[in-house]
Amino acid sequence: MSWRAVVLTLFPEMFPGPLGQSLAGRALKDGIWSLQAHDLREHGLGRHRTVDDTPFGGGAGMVMRPDVVDAAIAHASADAPDLPVVYLTPRGRRLDQADARRLAAGPGIVLLCGRYEGVDERVLEARQVEQLSIGDYVLSGGEPAALVLLDACVRLLPGVMGSDDSAGEESFSDGLLEYPHYTKPAEWQGRSVPPILLSGHHASIAAWRRTQSEDATRTRRPDLWAAHAGAASPDHRIRLPVSPRGHN
Numbered sequence: 112m113s114w115r116a117v118v119l120t121l122f123p124e125m126f127p128g129p130l131g132q133s134l135a136g137r138a139l140k141d142g143i144w145s146l147q148a149h150d151l152r153e154h155g156l157g158r159h160r161t162v163d164d165t166p167f168g169g170g171a172g173m174v175m176r177p178d179v180v181d182a183a184i185a186h187a188s189a190d191a192p193d194l195p196v197v198y199l200t201p202r203g204r205r206l207d208q209a210d211a212r213r214l215a216a217g218p219g220i221v222l223l224c225g226r227y228e229g230v231d232e233r234v235l236e237a238r239q240v241e242q243l244s245i246g247d248y249v250l251s252g253g254e255p256a257a258l259v260l261l262d263a264c265v266r267l268l269p270g271v272m273g274s275d276d277s278a279g280e281e282s283f284s285d286g287l288l289e290y291p292h293y294t295k296p297a298e299w300q301g302r303s304v305p306p307i308l309l310s311g312h313h314a315s316i317a318a319w320r321r322t323q324s325e326d327a328t329r330t331r332r333p334d335l336w337a338a339h340a341g342a343a344s345p346d347h348r349i350r351l352p353v354s355p356r357g358h359n
């Protein structure tokens with residue numbers, strides 16, 4: 112069975128969007144995964160197909176009704192009861208590569224895209240909905256976040272990536288950022304490629320790239336570096352001699 116994505120959204124025309132192109136688009140055409148964008152409005156109430164209402168307790172904006180969202184999830188789950196339901200919201204835990212690996216390893220996903228101020232909390236509890244965010248900034252809706260999450264999962268499906276070496280070497284595979292890349296010409300606008308890369312000494316090149324990865328991670332992403340250093344050797348930090356000036 113192919114990996115299955117069902118997206119619950121007020122804007123189904125946003126899908127597949129960019130996922131209809133490139134690697135993900137090829138895989139979609141090849142049937143490695145399937146995508147069904149379902150209009151939440153179809154579960155709206157009354158003549159106006161209402162999906163939202165004013166928040167209890169007051170405040171700005173509108174909240175999506177639990178009965179409407181529940182009906183949409185029930186519809187999506189009817190022929191695919193085993194798919195986890197994920198709600199994309201800036202209130203969620205931050206998405207990382209481990210989430211992408213976990214979700215890609217399963218049967219697929221039901222993605223709930225919120226608009227307005229959010230979704231009534233009760234339906235998220237009742238349906239055991241996992242809440243994920245793609246970063247610390249605010250989008251006008253969950254749809255771009257759904258596209259991001261799907262891209263991260265789909266590229267991990269067996270048979271999707273062009274060359275499967277690139278999966279192992281890239282950023283985050285071992286908790287480090289990637290080393291910098293260079294190609295021809297060897298000299299461009301007075302800038303030359305690091306000579307080690309032209310040396311043909313594979314072991315030296317690998318060592319240089321490792322150092323570049325570590326330096327970039329330490330300076331650009333101290334949060335990743337701390338997690339990496341901690342995971343690699345738990346007692347590394349207490350065994351490291353501390354220089355008198357505090358440089359380490």
Ligand code: 6GU
Pocket residue numbers: 198199200201243244245246247248249250251252253256
């Ligand atoms: Cl998942 N949704 C919205 N609306 N904004 C976000 C987000 C999600 N992740 C980061 N910002």
